[in-house]
Amino acid sequence: MSIAFIDLPAQQARIRTRLESAIARVLDEGAYIMGPQVKELESQLAQFSGAKHCLSCANGTDALQLALMALKIGPNDAVFVPSFTFAATAEVVPYVNATPVFVDCLPDTFNMDPESLKRAILHARSEGLRPACVIPVDLFGLPADYDAIMAIARENDMYVIGDSAQGFGGMYKGRMTGSIADVTTTSFFPAKPLGCYGDGGAVFTDNDEVASLIESYRVHGKGSHKYDNERIGLNSRLDTIQAAILIEKLALYAEEIEKRQVVAKTYNEALSAHYAVPVVPEGLVSVWAQYTLLLASEADRAPLQARAKEAGVPTAVYYPLPLHQQTAYSAFPQDPAGLKVSEDVAKRVLSLPMHPYLERDTQEHIISAITP
Numbered sequence: 001m002s003i004a005f006i007d008l009p010a011q012q013a014r015i016r017t018r019l020e021s022a023i024a025r026v027l028d029e030g031a032y033i034m035g036p037q038v039k040e041l042e043s044q045l046a047q048f049s050g051a052k053h054c055l056s057c058a059n060g061t062d063a064l065q066l067a068l069m070a071l072k073i074g075p076n077d078a079v080f081v082p083s084f085t086f087a088a089t090a091e092v093v094p095y096v097n098a099t100p101v102f103v104d105c106l107p108d109t110f111n112m113d114p115e116s117l118k119r120a121i122l123h124a125r126s127e128g129l130r131p132a133c134v135i136p137v138d139l140f141g142l143p144a145d146y147d148a149i150m151a152i153a154r155e156n157d158m159y160v161i162g163d164s165a166q167g168f169g170g171m172y173k174g175r176m177t178g179s180i181a182d183v184t185t186t187s188f189f190p191a192k193p194l195g196c197y198g199d200g201g202a203v204f205t206d207n208d209e210v211a212s213l214i215e216s217y218r219v220h221g222k223g224s225h226k227y228d229n230e231r232i233g234l235n236s237r238l239d240t241i242q243a244a245i246l247i248e249k250l251a252l253y254a255e256e257i258e259k260r261q262v263v264a265k266t267y268n269e270a271l272s273a274h275y276a277v278p279v280v281p282e283g284l285v286s287v288w289a290q291y292t293l294l295l296a297s298e299a300d301r302a303p304l305q306a307r308a309k310e311a312g313v314p315t316a317v318y319y320p321l322p323l324h325q326q327t328a329y330s331a332f333p334q335d336p337a338g339l340k341v342s343e344d345v346a347k348r349v350l351s352l353p354m355h356p357y358l359e360r361d362t363q364e365h366i367i368s369a370i371t372p
């Protein structure tokens, strides 16, 4: 039995003919850049999430950078980011000449710890930085604690950018990611819950000025026309072919989110007696970008991974090292109390195969392969 960690072919098989005609239409029409499918997708995504504006772009990293640029974050600004995340969340901050300040995560949800954020804000101020923005991440598909984080942001006159690269479509107390933070970003990298067949990303906001600035920045800072550059921008557009593919995939997405709940529930029921299974706080819905166990000790991980591999079950570690412990990021400021939870969980997390098309018998095999 060969088991996929994420089974993209199963999804493709469902809609292969529709994908082929959608791609063929782009080839027939020839509008490879900013074709009509791009606008169509943006309007469907805005409607899906409840955000007023959706602007697509080249990838989820650019989406974060565009958000920072549109919020006018720059030199002397502190941008608070989790350390237990993918590098892109922090990487974009030095791009705009601001300083990333690392915040610890909570031990149960792995999302940003609001108490650590408060300490990091005080610390940044004492270092002479202006607290300007916080970027909570919807890690593994679970929305961050937006009520707590937005309250702290408001008290400190900071913006909130939700990095929902893994969490687009997740729900926080009746609202979907995309319509919660001041600006939300996502990624359409193929392995994300809503992925295309290449790179892609999007920014969501209700703020008209932010939306119009992003529209300009993503095309070289264009003004009223293409050769009138009002500001220094970048080249960050979503390809028409990828938009056409995403329109077909978005049509399945609500149903796929439901299917992911069933898979997660089956794992939870079978594994909670043996491992710390993922925690989803009351009122939140995860889109399960990853299904991540927290093992009792660091020493358990390698043997369990080896046992799973023996049984043909792929596993993965997201993420083995928090950012503040990595060469490129170790010199940036952090919560002065340290990032002990991030350092600890990085040694003990283990992610299992997770996708909407995981068949029951395959999942039973995975479960028995890792049950002690």
Ligand SMILES: *Cc1c(COP(=O)(O)O)cnc(C)c1O
Pocket (backbone or CB within 6 Å): 059, 060, 061, 062, 085, 086, 088, 089, 137, 163, 165, 166, 186, 187, 188, 189, 199, 200, 201
């Ligand atoms: C994938 C990811 C990104 C970056 O998305 P790309 O499309 O790969 O640039 C940013 N933040 C998080 C948390 C991610 O998982």
